[in-house]
Amino acid sequence: MARGSGKSREDGARFFAKLAGGLAEAGRSFYARGWVLGTSGNFSAVLRRKPLRLAISPSGADKGFLTSHAFLEIDDRARVLRGNGKPSAEALLHLAVVRARGAGAVLHTHSVWSTVLSEAFAAQGGLGITGFEMLKGLDGVTTHEHREWLPLLENWQDIPALAGELAATLARHPQAHGFLLRGHGLYTWGKDLAEARRHVEILEFLLEVLGRTRGMVRAPGGDS
Numbered sequence: 249m250a251r252g253s254g255k256s257r258e259d260g261a262r263f264f265a266k267l268a269g270g271l272a273e274a275g276r277s278f279y280a281r282g283w284v285l286g287t288s289g290n291f292s293a294v295l296r297r298k299p300l301r302l303a304i305s306p307s308g309a310d311k312g313f314l315t316s317h318a319f320l321e322i323d324d325r326a327r328v329l330r331g332n333g334k335p336s337a338e339a340l341l342h343l344a345v346v347r348a349r350g351a352g353a354v355l356h357t358h359s360v361w362s363t364v365l366s367e368a369f370a371a372q373g374g375l376g377i378t379g380f381e382m383l384k385g386l387d388g389v390t391t392h393e394h395r396e397w398l399p400l401l402e403n404w405q406d407i408p409a410l411a412g413e414l415a416a417t418l419a420r421h422p423q424a425h426g427f428l429l430r431g432h433g434l435y436t437w438g439k440d441l442a443e444a445r446r447h448v449e450i451l452e453f454l455l456e457v458l459g460r461t462r463g464m465v466r467a468p469g470g471d472s
């Protein structure tokens with residue numbers, strides 16, 4: 249019995265290190281793309297469902313130098329169970345996404361284009377994307393005619409209230425692969441880290457295309 253629990257602790261530690269290593273690598277790669285400059289953005293993956301445990305990046309970590317050792321294990325109320333440091337206040341949003349979508353990983357970027365477009369489309373409460381081949385990189389999407397609606401939430405600083413609003417928003421938009429926070433950034437997720445990473449790449453690509461296209465349409469006459 250004791251040996252058994254020792255072994256499962258060891259397996260747990262190994263699994264944590266593996267997930268944290270994958271998340272750290274994703275973070276450094278997003279930093280290189282300019283999507284999580286400075287200490288912006290945060291990344292998590294599910295260690296276990298019952299009881300719910302996440303591996304998550306700590307608050308204040310420079311994303312260009314992120315390593316697996318910096319990561320924390322948190323419980324379903326964002327209390328730290330492993331590691332040194334504080335989880336981001338936004339950990340509650342990660343937990344809300346995991347609960348609503350059954351996601352295995354949740355990734356959050358502060359890119360230029362998600363920031364610009366979340367301001368530009370704030371009045372519409374979201375952003376529709378359709379007609380692009382790259383949409384087929386999103387889980388379950390088989391045609392470029394798919395219309396991806398990214399709901400947009402105000403960037404409330406009261407994160408517990410925002411997490412409640414987010415849960416309601418995700419319930420209203422069961423097909424959405426991500427959401428935007430106004431003037432802040434993009435959240436997306438996947439059934440595992442590989443899928444969540446792919447969704448970041450696809451959505452960041454699509455947001456950049458949309459942003460650049462709007463700029464091109466507007467620039468010549470200055471009167472879209």
Ligand SMILES: [Zn+2]
Nearest residue numbers: 289338356433
């Ligand atoms: Zn953020």
